Amino acid sequence: MGQDKIAVSKYQRAGKLVNTGAKVGANYMKHYAKKLTGSKATKQDLEEENAKDDYSAFSELKGGPLKVAQMLSMGDQVLPKAYVDQFALAQNQVTPLSLPLVRKTFRKYFEKDPLQLFDEFSTEAVNAASIGQVHKGRKGKQEFAIKIQYPGVADSLQSDLRLIAPIATRFLGLKKKEVAPYFEEVERKLMEETDYRKELQNANEIISGCGNLEGIHFPEFDPQLSTDRIITMTWLKGLSLNDWLATDPSQEDRNRIGQLLWDFYQHQFHLLRVIHADPHPGNFIITPENELGVIDFGCIKHIPSDFYASYEKLMRSGQEQDSPELIDALFALELLHDGDSEKDQATIMGVFGSMFQLVGQPFYSETFDFSNDSFFEKIYSTGMALSKDSSYRNLSARGSRHFIYFNRTYFGLYQLLHQLKANIHTGQWTFIAA
């Protein structure tokens, strides 16, 4: 069984990140050396080399940086393509833990070997995620997915986040105090993901609220065979979204899956006020009947009523620039601050206006074609232009902390629908009074 090494202590992990920084620096040197000597060196080459080094370090570290790599790769319009190509590898490829440790973990929690609990149990992991790996088991005719967490993940996540925070703060030119609430939100969510009992609760919450949705399937969880580090659920038959796409499904089937995804998320947001906040392709299964299976409930986001109400106001008034309702909503969502100068307010209103018109398009039309590359390219180019705009860059960090996982969810969903090239009905969902 192949085992890539995993950096051990905080200091070793820090060393790994610093090493990546050095490598990325070296890649820039190589890039400019090539330019000086007249060799062909494209920006794409440079980004690819940097991304490879970043990914290599991230996957050795597991835990926090890998999670961040996964989060970054959700939206390929936010990052240059080469970064996304490498980071996307993080979504399903992490090295497995040994069978003796799996057996030991079972004996510890259940006082039995896996084969005393299941008629069959895969000796090797059938899938690996950032904080755990999945084995397949069978009892009678029923197949199960058993997810086992890597040891020491919670501690590693915390130490990684403490490493990432200052680097990210400096890289983005932000003030530590301003970004602290965002990092706290991310840390809280990542720590929740390390508690499989919490995942069981999350799953029950989403499944009980979505169980009646047609065309959507969920695994059944077995609380008797679940602990804080092991979670057991029935095996959903089918292909992961990426594998299914590789079979070249018809446009009709792509649209159907896209519609199921869209409705699943709108139902959660508007009716349950809690969303499955990890929409990456590995978390969705397409069943043999071409229906949608949802797995992995480690990361869910509760939408507070005041956030929902303000967001509704924003969506309702977003197309009317300078309306009092819009300004109210922007203050409530912490996008405008009391201390902002008129110039700052004008900048925010301008940025919001252009981004809102763009990103909100699916919500303002009856149908939307997510295969439209120009829509995503425009989001990316607008984002890039903003990042270079000094009047925008000089603004303090802003926006409700709830936007982090909310945006991650919606950008992730957009990304999935783009991969599906789905053309779907988007306009039928309306806000429901809180």
Next chain:
Amino acid sequence: MAKKKKAFDKLQWIAAYKSFVLEKGELPATVRELAEMAGQTFPDFKKQFTDLRQLETAVIALYFKEANDLLMADEKFEEYSNKEKQLAFLYVMIEKAGADEVFLQEFQRLKKTDRGFAVRLMRFLNRQELSWAELSWGASTAERVGVNPKQAALIQHALSTLMFFLKDYSEEKQDTDAYIEKTTDVLYRLTDTSTVRSMVDLGKFLFSRRKTTFSWE
């Protein structure tokens, strides 16, 4: 007059030694001191061990032996790869040692200044027939003359794991599991000689064909 206890076997002396350390918070200074507390005599002790040093190494070696014997009786063990065999040994050995964690922590504290202990322990373990080591790495003990470097490396690895375990304050000792996984992986990668063997093979091939391969004639 109190009836004298039956003479202890090796395991009973080991248990008596652990009780002594736990009760008194110190190491027995003499055999007589230990024997007196155990209700035994000096000659009884000499039937099993030559001195206290030998008993001390046997105390730690017992975790190795017990883990080894348990694995040999486990029908799954043979199905494991070499690397998995080493992993399995470490997990079982730590499980055994974990039952005596308080004693081991006290023992480690008291033995800190005895630098010769680690050397004696290594020598002792290297002389043992530990089938796990043989199976984990082909570290044959049968025809060995002196120390087998492979077995020595595996034993050193196991001892370092034990040390790590005793200073591991992570929740449910998860860091020890991570230590075992990571160090075993590194150990087997570092000692994977297949690349070197391939290079030697290529070198031999090229050398034998040197007259034709690199000549224009």
